Amino acid sequence: MSDRSTEMVTEAPVTRTAREIGKVTKLKTTLLVLTLNEIEGMKAIMPLVKREWCDQIIIVDGGSTDGTIEWARENGYFVYIQKQRGFRHAYTEVLPYVEGDVIITFSPDGNSIAELIPPLVAKVREGYDMVIVSRYLNEAQSQDDDFITGFGNWLFTRTINLLHGGKYTDAMVIYRAYRKQIVHDLGLTQDEGYTMAEKLFHTKISWEPLLSVRAAKRKLKVAEIPGDEPPRIGGERKLRVIQWGGAYYFQFLREIFCWR
Numbered sequence: 001m002s003d004r005s006t007e008m009v010t011e012a013p014v015t016r017t018a019r020e021i022g023k024v025t026k027l028k029t030t031l032l033v034l035t036l037n038e039i040e041g042m043k044a045i046m047p048l049v050k051r052e053w054c055d056q057i058i059i060v061d062g063g064s065t066d067g068t069i070e071w072a073r074e075n076g077y078f079v080y081i082q083k084q085r086g087f088r089h090a091y092t093e094v095l096p097y098v099e100g101d102v103i104i105t106f107s108p109d110g111n112s113i114a115e116l117i118p119p120l121v122a123k124v125r126e127g128y129d130m131v132i133v134s135r136y137l138n139e140a141q142s143q144d145d146d147f148i149t150g151f152g153n154w155l156f157t158r159t160i161n162l163l164h165g166g167k168y169t170d171a172m173v174i175y176r177a178y179r180k181q182i183v184h185d186l187g188l189t190q191d192e193g194y195t196m197a198e199k200l201f202h203t204k205i206s207w208e209p210l211l212s213v214r215a216a217k218r219k220l221k222v223a224e225i226p227g228d229e230p231p232r233i234g235g236e237r238k239l240r241v242i243q244w245g246g247a248y249y250f251q252f253l254r255e256i257f258c259w260r
């Protein structure tokens with residue numbers, strides 16, 4: 001599937017000296033597996049993730065009570081249990097444990113196809129700052145979307161493209177790989193990008209949409225590869241359509257005026 005990836009670079013395509021390519025291909029990778037009561041998904045999906053695909057795997061848990069944590073530890077995974085509630089705190093808290101130069105974020109609830117990890121890593125090693133597994137590129141499809149989430153993802157992606165100069169087909173998905181350095185360069189660990197949106201909509205949000213917005217604003221080298229989103233396996237959906245939708249949309253508008 002990786003041969004049908006889109007290039008979103010605005011400058012010349014990646015042309016590098018052999019020395020630079022050497023540096024890029026040596027990049028170490030850390031897979032972050034996000035869990036909150038995903039025992040069925042974990043049992044079905046994690047055996048499909050070959051441990052040699054990434055240099056490090058961390059299970060980042062939001063406080064599961066269904067045996068997810070115990071199962072992960074029994075199967076030899078390092079588990080980090082977040083202290084503060086909410087996706088973005090999962091990421092900021094686990095960051096000091098990340099040894100890789102590249103972070104891959106992965107959902108073990110059935111929505112992320114494990115076999116796409118190697119082509120995703122290969123693509124990022126071509127020299128991109130971020131590579132997204134797009135559910136809407138070429139023939140890729142989401143079987144997890146309902147009408148509202150499908151429309152929301154379309155609207156949010158188009159809004160980011162229009163307001164911030166992105167060329168995304170999927171600016172919202174978790175499944176992606178990016179260089180750890182850009183987390184700092186784009187100020188993703190700083191509260192200022194989230195607090196007003198979170199207060200207004202009484203929720204905690206994740207950082208993928210802001211990452212997409214700021215990567216577009218900075219004109220980073222971004223690519224997408226197509227990847228289906230199969231339906232969720234077991235467990236419960238945590239998505240809060242109205243609250244997260246409102247908070248993310250507010251963030252996109254705020255970014256017109258804030259952050260360079």
Ligand SMILES: Nc1nc2c(ncn2[C@@H]2O[C@H](COP(=O)(O)OP(=O)(O)OP(=O)(O)O)[C@@H](O)[C@H]2O)c(=O)[nH]1
Pocket residue numbers: 034035036037038060061062063082085086087090106107108109111144149174232236237238239
């Ligand atoms: N560490 C952590 N993981 C979470 C949290 N909320 C959800 N997750 C996990 O993150 C992964 C991705 O969740 P999502 O796919 O965004 O949410 P979902 O509930 O599956 O909803 P949809 O996929 O949009 O239908 C799942 O494995 C969830 O269990 C959280 O607050 N902390």
Ligand SMILES: [Mg+2]
Pocket residue numbers: 107109111232
């Ligand atoms: Mg999901």
